[in-house]
Amino acid sequence: MAVLVGKNIVLRALEPEDIDFLFSTENNEAFWEVSSTQAPFSKYILQKYLENAHQDIYEAKQFRFIITNSENTTVGTIDLFDFNPQHQRIGVGILVLPKYQNLGYGKEALEMVIDYSFTYLNVHQIFANITSENNESKSLFEKFNFKPAGVKKDWIFSNNNFKDEILYQLIRK
Numbered sequence: 001m002a003v004l005v006g007k008n009i010v011l012r013a014l015e016p017e018d019i020d021f022l023f024s025t026e027n028n029e030a031f032w033e034v035s036s037t038q039a040p041f042s043k044y045i046l047q048k049y050l051e052n053a054h055q056d057i058y059e060a061k062q063f064r065f066i067i068t069n070s071e072n073t074t075v076g077t078i079d080l081f082d083f084n085p086q087h088q089r090i091g092v093g094i095l096v097l098p099k100y101q102n103l104g105y106g107k108e109a110l111e112m113v114i115d116y117s118f119t120y121l122n123v124h125q126i127f128a129n130i131t132s133e134n135n136e137s138k139s140l141f142e143k144f145n146f147k148p149a150g151v152k153k154d155w156i157f158s159n160n161n162f163k164d165e166i167l168y169q170l171i172r173k
Contacts, residue, residue, distance in 0.1 A: 004116060006108050011065040014053040018066055021074050057083055067109045075100035078109045088124035090117055106140055114144060118172055125171040131156055132164040146170045
């Protein structure tokens with residue numbers, strides 16, 4: 001699972017040279033809310049993560065794609081997680097850096113990962129967890145017919161406030 005090529009982007013596996021990108025995104029407190037991060041990551045820990053990123057999705061139960069644009073600039077990541085072959089489901093999460101948002105990269109990446117998951121991983125459903133006030137993410141996922149399946153009340157504690165998280169599902173018919 002090295003590369004998925006789209007019209008305007010490429011989804012590729014993590015490479016050792018991604019260490020600085022990972023260090024900057026994983027340690028950006030603005031992103032911690034959605035990743036449940038509570039402390040910074042060292043480059044050493046991220047290096048160990050990169051060393052194990054080659055694991056098969058059936059073994060690791062997750063896979064992180066780097067999203068690059070036509071200029072080969074890294075614009076974000078899209079993660080598959082909680083892969084459960086027995087129950088044929090997988091989670092998806094996406095991060096597009098703020099300066100590259102609203103350019104269609106997230107939409108194309110999500111479309112590619114949906115196709116990949118249904119075609120190659122043979123899942124029956126894909127799910128996403130989105131905070132209730134994240135209207136851009138809700139809109140993106142709803143464009144691909146993800147439906148809200150439930151609300152986890154007061155699920156995320158951030159900036160001294162509890163936030164609801166909505167479980168979205170896309171079920172293959």
